Amino acid sequence: MSAAAAALRDLGAPEFDVAEVRRDFPVLARTVRGRPxxxxxxxxxxxxxxxxxxxxxxxxxxxxxxxxxxxxxxxQEATDAFEAAxxxxxxxxxxAQREEIVFVRGATEAINLVASSYGRGLSAxxxxxxxxxxxHSNIVPWQLLCEHSGAxxxxxxxxxxxxxxxxxFGRLLGPRTKIVALAQVSNALGTINPVRELIELAHAHGAxxxxxxxxxxxxxxxxxxxxxxxxxxxxxHKVYGPTGIGVLYGRRALLEAMPPYxxxxxxxxxxxxxxxxxxxxxxxxxxxxPNIAGxxxxxxxxxxxAARGLxxxxxxxxxxxxxxxxxxxxxxxxxLIGTAPRKAGVLSFVLDGVHAHDVGTILDGEGVAVRTGHHxxxxxxxxxxxxxxxxxxxxxxxxxxxxxxxxxxxxxxRGIFA
Amino acid sequence: xxxxxxxxxxxxxxxxxxxxxxxxxPQANRRADGFNPLCGDRLTVYLRMxxxxxxxxxxxxxxxxxxxxxxxxxxxxxxxxxxxEAEALFAGFHALVTGVAPPAVATLGKxxxxxxxxxxxxxxxxxxxxxxxxxxxxxxxxxAVSTEExx
Numbered sequence: 233m234s235a236a237a238a239a240l241r242d243l244g245a246p247e248f249d250v251a252e253v254r255r256d257f258p259v260l261a262r263t264v265r266g267r268p269x270x271x272x273x274x275x276x277x278x279x280x281x282x283x284x285x286x287x288x289x290x291x292x293x294x295x296x297x298x299x300x301x302x303x304x305x306x307x308q309e310a311t312d313a314f315e316a317a318x319x320x321x322x323x324x325x326x327x328a329q330r331e332e333i334v335f336v337r338g339a340t341e342a343i344n345l346v347a348s349s350y351g352r353g354l355s356a357x358x359x360x361x362x363x364x365x366x367x368h369s370n371i372v373p374w375q376l377l378c379e380h381s382g383a384x385x386x387x388x389x390x391x392x393x394x395x396x397x398x399x400x401f402g403r404l405l406g407p408r409t410k411i412v413a414l415a416q417v418s419n420a421l422g423t424i425n426p427v428r429e430l431i432e433l434a435h436a437h438g439a440x441x442x443x444x445x446x447x448x449x450x451x452x453x454x455x456x457x458x459x460x461x462x463x464x465x466x467x468x469h470k471v472y473g474p475t476g477i478g479v480l481y482g483r484r485a486l487l488e489a490m491p492p493y494x495x496x497x498x499x500x501x502x503x504x505x506x507x508x509x510x511x512x513x514x515x516x517x518x519x520x521x522p523n524i525a526g527x528x529x530x531x532x533x534x535x536x537x538a539a540r541g542l543x544x545x546x547x548x549x550x551x552x553x554x555x556x557x558x559x560x561x562x563x564x565x566x567x568l569i570g571t572a573p574r575k576a577g578v579l580s581f582v583l584d585g586v587h588a589h590d591v592g593t594i595l596d597g598e599g600v601a602v603r604t605g606h607h608x609x610x611x612x613x614x615x616x617x618x619x620x621x622x623x624x625x626x627x628x629x630x631x632x633x634x635x636x637x638x639x640x641x642x643x644x645x646r647g648i649f650a
Numbered sequence: 651x652x653x654x655x656x657x658x659x660x661x662x663x664x665x666x667x668x669x670x671x672x673x674x675x676p677q678a679n680r681r682a683d684g685f686n687p688l689c690g691d692r693l694t695v696y697l698r699m700x701x702x703x704x705x706x707x708x709x710x711x712x713x714x715x716x717x718x719x720x721x722x723x724x725x726x727x728x729x730x731x732x733x734x735e736a737e738a739l740f741a742g743f744h745a746l747v748t749g750v751a752p753p754a755v756a757t758l759g760k761x762x763x764x765x766x767x768x769x770x771x772x773x774x775x776x777x778x779x780x781x782x783x784x785x786x787x788x789x790x791x792x793x794a795v796s797t798e799e800x801x
Contacts, residue, residue: 589716589773613690649658
């Protein structure tokens with residue numbers, strides 16, 4: 233380790249007590265293959281604090297019931313908790329109204345909802361603009377929409393650092409651009425996009441903007457009104473909540489005008505064989521029994537994050553990213569994929585002469601969990617001319633010791649492939 | 651867990667880095683493609699069949715050390731084998747890497763270097779991609795082969 237790395241290593245964020253945070257996450261105490269778990273796959277999914285685990289099990293143990301229908305006590309308790317969770321999400325995103333918060337399975341379903349429902353207003357020749365760094369979940373729903381509407385998909389390019397090129401983005405906007413869909417933070421590269429400026433630019437051309445916030449919400453404070461986005465999507469499981477629950481924020485006027493996404497119970501006002509009518513927002517978009525426990529536990533996860541402080545979490549993670557980036561720069565034969573000036577805690581890289589999967593297997597043998605592969609972003613891999621990368625991604629509970637463990641394990645990879 | 655050295659033996663590292671029989675085979679009369687989209691591993695197996703035996707076998711593509719070494723060792727083992735012998739070799743190899751049978755060193759020879767894969771279930775698909783692709787080539791199947799389960 234160089235003097236620069238050593239200096240960075242000692243630069244702790246003293247007000248953020250990582251040891252205390254770690255005690256809240258029971259899985260972090262386990263071992264993998266006889267070694268302490270070093271969990272660096274947070275961009276895939278984060279671990280859960282005990283409070284979230286308890287919250288979910290408390291619902292099943294104490295007041296499990298379906299919502300919005302029973303008049304019995306349990307149903308009322310469950311309904312109250314579910315709707316309180318919606319209000320909690322509204323506050324978290326600073327949405328104007330709770331009716332603008334739609335519970336879905338995850339960011340993927342949120343994007344599909346918008347593509348299917350809002351997308352019905354598109355016709356041949358209309359354009360949808362995305363970026364080259366999108367996750368497959370923010371590419372494929374739009375391709376499906378293009379296929380049956382005749383709309384055209386446009387892709388704003390990124391530069392060699394993995395940063396969006398704003399001029400190119402601006403050039404691709406035009407009178408035919410109806411939808412702009414982009415990630416706030418790239419899952420494969422860590423790039424933070426200047427979404428506020430990009431949204432302003434898109435609005436000037438009359439397009440509506442969907443922001444994929446799956447990788448942003450765990451790492452930075454989000455304010456949908458300040459961003460002025462039209463839709464915002466995120467998944468609960470990446471922000472210390474359960475899997476199978478996510479959120480679509482939509483501007484009320486847009487949601488009001490959109491047709492339902494799925495039909496079923498809860499989303500209707502009346503049903504007859506001649507004609508059915510739709511429920512009010514947000515229930516129009518919540519057909520069937522939702523993930524009740526998931527929504528309630530997501531609110532608990534948001535409480536947890538808020539208590540730790542998103543600014544404090546972001547500062548801690550930035551410290552980890554800087555330290556890891558410094559260590560990476562000192563490792564011969566390591567090439568970082570994604571070196572944009574503004575990044576969240578993602579370190580994506582390749583090692584000369586060693587395939588990412590071989591790296592992943594050897595790291596796993598050392599207890600270090602990383603993601604290897606294309607990260608559901610094949611176009612990003614193509615852009616950088618690699619079949620796969622190794623990705624270490626950080627969360628609030630990670631430490632500099634764990635980054636040292638990662639690099640010690642990478643030296644072992646070098647040894648095996650020497 | 652099994653030692654990583656059991657998986658990444660010298661022979662595997664060597665064939666992974668300097669694969670034998672690597673590149674196109676202009677005289678090939680059979681070929682097939684294999685692709686594991688989750689991994690990104692992609693290879694093409696070329697065969698020249700003559701007089702009922704595999705007169706020559708080559709491959710090209712990109713993949714991890716396990717899949718590349720497996721393809722390299724496979725092409726070495728195939729030359730001069732009849733279709734039936736190649737199928738028997740595949741069956742023996744499959745049993746070797748999935749752990750359903752003890753390594754049959756006598757028949758598998760150098761291929762037993764891949765026995766360590768059985769301790770790493772996530773990597774079995776890497777070791778078997780070339781072999782499933784071989785099978786497709788032998789049976790002249792046009793569709794690309796994958797050893798990843800469809801999600």
